[in-house]
Amino acid sequence: MVQIPNTPTLVAEENVNHKRYKAQPQESFAIQQVVKPVPAPEPRFRGPAIKDKSESSRKDRLPVSGEYFENEKGDRFILRQKLGDGAMGHVFLSIFGGRTVAIKTEKYSTGMLPMEIKVLLSIKRNKGSHFCEIIDYGTIRREYNYMVISLLGKDLYRLRAEQPNRSFSLNTTTKIALETLEAIEELHAIGYLSRDVKPSNFAPGMREYGQHKTIYMFDFGLAKKYVDREHKKLKSRGEVGWRGTVRYGSLQAHKRLDLGRRDDIECWFYMLIEMYVGELPWRHMTDRALVGQAKLAVRNESRQVFFNRIPRQFETIMGMIDGYAFEVRPEYKQLKALIMEIRLENGIPDRCKWDWQIEESQHSELTETTSVMSDLAILAEQGITNYTDRAHERIDPLRNGSMSTPPIVNTSNIVEVTKMKGSITRGCSFSQKIKKKYILDFRKTGSASRRCLPVYRRKLCMLFDY
Ligand SMILES: Nc1ncnc2c1ncn2[C@@H]1O[C@H](COP(=O)(O)OP(=O)(O)OP(=O)(O)O)[C@@H](O)[C@H]1O
Structure with missing residues (x-):
């Protein structure tokens, strides 16, 4: 990988x-x-x-x-x-x-x-x-x-990195915003803070299990309870040292202060801007203090440049976050309403695909073809370059001694296997389709192909494995 x-x-x-x-x-x-x-x-x-x-x-x-x-x-x-x-x-x-x-x-x-x-x-x-x-x-x-x-799909960091401009569309960004905010709200509702909200800690679910429309949150290594046993909010412990990831850390984190629910929301905000714009102004900075200064600058002298290319609602969101005190419950509902407003203003319909779904369908055809190509390369490596070669001389065991018509493994077969993958994922069994058609076809070509059958079968199986 x-x-x-x-x-x-x-x-x-x-x-x-x-x-x-x-x-x-x-x-x-x-x-x-x-x-x-x-x-x-x-x-x-x-x-x-x-x-x-x-x-x-x-x-x-x-x-x-x-x-x-x-x-x-x-x-x-x-x-x-x-x-x-x-x-x-x-x-x-x-x-x-x-x-x-x-x-x-x-x-x-x-x-x-x-x-x-x-x-x-x-x-x-x-x-x-x-x-x-x-x-x-x-x-x-x-x-x-x-x-x-x-199991989840690829995390949002990788999915964004695979996009042509390393950024998501407004549809995908706002959908992610709603899903991830809901995740953070659920986590807060059970008394925990993440303290590490970032794209690589979110991923869509697997299509196979009908979970691909949901974004899941994972990695709670830095999670912490912000309430006590009686569910009373804990007071800020003041300066406790750095926690989290520099790029997405809140202003409070840069001050090494204790973190609350508002800080998770601030990380969420930076994450969304990065997803939509493709980068954050402090992308190339490694020094934590400089990153902190850059985050302050977007609230002051570079504010206009920062908010220039993004929907105005994001500026309102940053204002809300900056206004929250340590113990305040973020206004999840209002934040969601602002994101919905962006969708409405930009005429984004409810039922819209994620950017990676469009990419995925184009990509899967490519990888399937490449996989079958590499299967053929393996066969070629074994010296079996032309499957019709020796097959004419053989008696077909499946046809009571009559001569077989050997299949030619070429690009049209590749296309056929590629198409078949589609029908298999829609519910047809591997053995019925592939085994019957391809494995038997290979058998028909005689001993040379029989020799390579296990390799080919294994590679075909791999096509249909995860
Ligand atoms: N349930 C899952 N399904 C698929 N991939 C996963 C899953 N959980 C984690 N991963 C992958 O493994 C990577 C590392 O996982 P995770 O973030 O939980 O580890 P970590 O040690 O806490 O990492 P970090 O240094 O980012 O905090 C993730 O970025 C993701 O790509």
Whole structure:
């Protein structure tokens, strides 16, 4: 997977120079034979784990693609390809209960995953609609923590980076604004702050599960309760140090002050401007103090330039945010109404596709064709360049000894496979369509093709796998 450089979360002051974990060279996408036999799993932790760091640091590690682990019920999870790298761990693709899932892993001693689990369990109890379902979680041999969550599509940072101008249309930006604001409101409603609202922490759901119209919020490593047990709001703790991601951090964060609900909304605001315009004025700045100054400047001397290219409602939104005190509940309803006003003023209909859906349909045809092309390249590598060559001399076993008419694998087949992918995704089974037509066709071509059949079949299967 192409890794797009991301905006790393700076976890805390002392972690500013934290280096991202790099993939180990021995990592492979193949399913490896690992850890034999599987030892009894560690008891699962409920909520934040209490760890004996001295002992854990000896075994502390991150798993790699191809490994598997078992939970206490004996369910086996294979860590397939890596979906993403975070500052603290890796996220892998896996399959569980017949559905594709994501598994987030973190070294046992890191200690951020337990907070995420706590937040997701609380969201689950409160039936939040913009969050991944938490399916399982636990600790493996005091080496790493994991949580199994529902799979999402590409995050908004990557989706924007893939757009022609690195920006979204007004339709997509405002739709994202409504979805993400709802997510933040739901999180606040259960007593948590994100403290790390940014595009790479939001993603659309999977089309396969009918969730593609919803934007989901994930990554609660920096989440914090802003209410006590009696649901009373906690007072600001004053200066506590930096939390969050520099590019999207609020003015209060730049002052290293304690963060409240208003700060999540301020991050949301910067995120939206970036999505629509394609960049923020402080995009190339790395110095945190300079970024803070640039954020002040857009409220003063560069205000006109900043708001020049964007709907006027965004200026009103910034004014509202700047007016909120630490403990104030943001006016989610009014903010949503302002976004709706932008849509109305610009005549954007309710039922409009996301920008990436348009891209997706064009892109999928391309990748399918490329995949089949690479299948053909594999066959060619095996010396089977012309499938009709030796086939004439063979007796077709499927036609009682009569001569077969060998299929020619060429671009028209590629187009046919590409078309077939469309019908398969609409519900036709892989085996009926592909196996019958293509695998049998290959059989007919004689022993040379039979030799390459497993490779071809495997590659075709891969086409229809995630
Ligand atoms: N449920 C999911 N489905 C698909 N991909 C996911 C899922 N969760 C995370 N990812 C991918 O993994 C990446 C890292 O995940 P996440 O942000 O949770 O990790 P992190 O260690 O907290 O990262 P960060 O340094 O950005 O704070 C994400 O940007 C996303 O691309």
